[in-house]
Amino acid sequence: MALTDLTAEQAIAAIGAGQISATDLVTAHLARAERDDWHSFLAIDSEGALARAREIDAMPERPPLAGVPIAIKDALSTRDLPTTAGSKILEGFRPIYTATCVARLEQAGAVVIGKTNMDEFAMGSSCENSAFGPSLNPWDATRVPGGSSGGSASAVAARQVPWSLGSDTGGSIRQPAALCGIVGLKPTYGAVSRYGLIAFASSLDQVGPFARTVRDAALLLQRMVGRDPMDATSLDWPEPIALPNAERLDGVRVGVIEELMGEGIEPGVRAACQAALEHVRALGGTLVPIELPHAHYGLATYYLIAPAECSANLARFDGIRYGHRSADAENLLEHYERTRGEGFGAEVKRRIMLGTFALSAGYYDAYYGQAQRVRTLIIEDFAEAFRQVDVVASPTSPSVAFPLGERTDDPLSMYLSDVCTIPVSLAGLPSISIPCGLSDGLPVGLQLAAPAFGENRLLSVAHALEAAIGFRDRPAGFGE
Amino acid sequence: MQDELSAILEYVDQVQELDLGAVVPTTHAIPLENVFRDDVPKPSVPAELALREAPEVLAGGFAVPRMG
Numbered sequence: 001m002a003l004t005d006l007t008a009e010q011a012i013a014a015i016g017a018g019q020i021s022a023t024d025l026v027t028a029h030l031a032r033a034e035r036d037d038w039h040s041f042l043a044i045d046s047e048g049a050l051a052r053a054r055e056i057d058a059m060p061e062r063p064p065l066a067g068v069p070i071a072i073k074d075a076l077s078t079r080d081l082p083t084t085a086g087s088k089i090l091e092g093f094r095p096i097y098t099a100t101c102v103a104r105l106e107q108a109g110a111v112v113i114g115k116t117n118m119d120e121f122a123m124g125s126s127c128e129n130s131a132f133g134p135s136l137n138p139w140d141a142t143r144v145p146g147g148s149s150g151g152s153a154s155a156v157a158a159r160q161v162p163w164s165l166g167s168d169t170g171g172s173i174r175q176p177a178a179l180c181g182i183v184g185l186k187p188t189y190g191a192v193s194r195y196g197l198i199a200f201a202s203s204l205d206q207v208g209p210f211a212r213t214v215r216d217a218a219l220l221l222q223r224m225v226g227r228d229p230m231d232a233t234s235l236d237w238p239e240p241i242a243l244p245n246a247e248r249l250d251g252v253r254v255g256v257i258e259e260l261m262g263e264g265i266e267p268g269v270r271a272a273c274q275a276a277l278e279h280v281r282a283l284g285g286t287l288v289p290i291e292l293p294h295a296h297y298g299l300a301t302y303y304l305i306a307p308a309e310c311s312a313n314l315a316r317f318d319g320i321r322y323g324h325r326s327a328d329a330e331n332l333l334e335h336y337e338r339t340r341g342e343g344f345g346a347e348v349k350r351r352i353m354l355g356t357f358a359l360s361a362g363y364y365d366a367y368y369g370q371a372q373r374v375r376t377l378i379i380e381d382f383a384e385a386f387r388q389v390d391v392v393a394s395p396t397s398p399s400v401a402f403p404l405g406e407r408t409d410d411p412l413s414m415y416l417s418d419v420c421t422i423p424v425s426l427a428g429l430p431s432i433s434i435p436c437g438l439s440d441g442l443p444v445g446l447q448l449a450a451p452a453f454g455e456n457r458l459l460s461v462a463h464a465l466e467a468a469i470g471f472r473d474r475p476a477g478f479g480e
Numbered sequence: 481m482q483d484e485l486s487a488i489l490e491y492v493d494q495v496q497e498l499d500l501g502a503v504v505p506t507t508h509a510i511p512l513e514n515v516f517r518d519d520v521p522k523p524s525v526p527a528e529l530a531l532r533e534a535p536e537v538l539a540g541g542f543a544v545p546r547m548g
Contacts, residue, residue: 096532233515319535320543325536332547332548334545350481354488370498372505372507373503376504379509411488412488428509452509
């Protein structure tokens with residue numbers, strides 16, 4: 001088996017058994033990352049990664065993650081390594097510190113090989129809003145990998161790394177995971193420190209892993225959760241994240257979200273999800289239809305709350321302390337206007353304007369205030385559902401990977417890509433997407449969500465289903 | 481851009497159709513009390529490092545265009 005086909009768990013075992021070295025593993029992945037046919041990467045640190053791998057190989061006792069390479073979404077700060085968040089306004093920027101979640105993984109022995117492409121400031125669902133050009137879907141290079149963490153998903157699907165980190169505000173981990181046929185996990189809001197994550201919408205943003213197996217995703221999450229004094233919203237974590245072993249689902253009640261299984265969902269996607277959910281019964285669990293009566297307000301609610309928050313968060317990009325600065329402005333106002341006008345792309349400007357409007361005097365109550373109240377109803381819908389079931393399920397994305405350019409002229413049609421993931425995000429719940437089949441030769445993702453802090457239950461159900469579904473397909477040209 | 485913003489506003493307008501007088505707005509999905517820490521002085525970022533990424537530095541500070 002090629003080194004790039006190993007899961008992280010297999011690689012750690014092989015390194016532990018002395019069959020391969022971290023240096024071998026990092027070298028093999030760097031070769032695929034450097035020949036980047038999918039434009040997954042915005043920066044690659046070959047020298048640093050190899051040096052670190054050799055250092056780990058020389059340790060008398062290897063760290064738990066043993067030198068397995070990882071790619072990091074470019075929204076996460078990495079000391080001295082270019083970090084742009086997919087924006088011209090940060091081109092060339094090198095952070096002076098490393099995000100806590102990345103530092104924790106490095107401490108545990110993961111080796112960062114590079115930074116992955118993304119929609120500018122995580123605003124988008126296709127990676128086409130990257131100022132540096134989109135990543136491509138390894139299953140079909142004429143199609144999008146999803147977004148916003150598109151490069152983190154394509155890198156794992158294309159076996160440039162066994163796993164990666166993304167961030168998820170309204171679906172930015174789960175949707176690209178679904179479109180690229182891999183696993184993507186958004187933890188409970190506050191589970192992972194966001195110190196060093198370039199903020200988009202602070203009441204929603206959360207960091208999480210991409211991997212090719214549920215257990216690999218759990219391995220990464222294990223090392224990242226828990227309170228960080230540098231992020232006041234990070235939570236004390238109640239119990240360690242366990243590596244899931246469950247093979248059965250006896251007594252587990254899975255709620256099928258009725259509103260997300262009907263209109264607006266491609267028939268092929270619906271069929272693949274329904275077939276996957278049949279395994280719940282075969283494994284001893286039950287399927288329970290559930291309703292989330294306010295779920296269909298989710299998208300509108302999100303597109304008020306997220307732009308409002310981003311309009312405040314993105315005020316920091318002023319061309320004074322870091323990043324792009326427009327030359328020769330006559331005065332401060334002109335400096336701001338030109339710097340931000342030149343530095344931000346169209347979608348970012350659209351959302352800043354929308355958010356500023358939603359927060360403005362006279363409109364605040366009708367838009368932002370009203371959206372926060374609808375958010376309460378959506379949270380209550382989930383709470384009611386979890387009185388009847390242990391986890392809820394739906395498709396992750398209403399469609400399979402769509403062609404490049406298909407939705408770029410119509411922002412609303414792009415926003416609809418996240419219709420299944422957004423309600424879960426608004427409620428702050430942990431949620432995972434696992435590959436569950438193909439439709440027209442392209443992967444379909446099944447989304448599962450659990451109550452807050454229910455990561456262990458979620459991973460356990462996802463693991464049992466993953467094994468039963470037995471998704472073995474690979475993009476064409478990827479062996480086996 | 482103007483047309484796109486109008487279309488988006490028209491779409492998000494659907495939140496207005498709900499009567500939500502008594503519903504408490506959510507600011508934070510996971511309940512969280514205020515978080516405090518002791519106010520202890522500790523070393524901070526050295527000035528040189530803080531200025532490293534600045535597009536323009538003047539006399540040990542960030543250069544800012546004149547106000548008016």
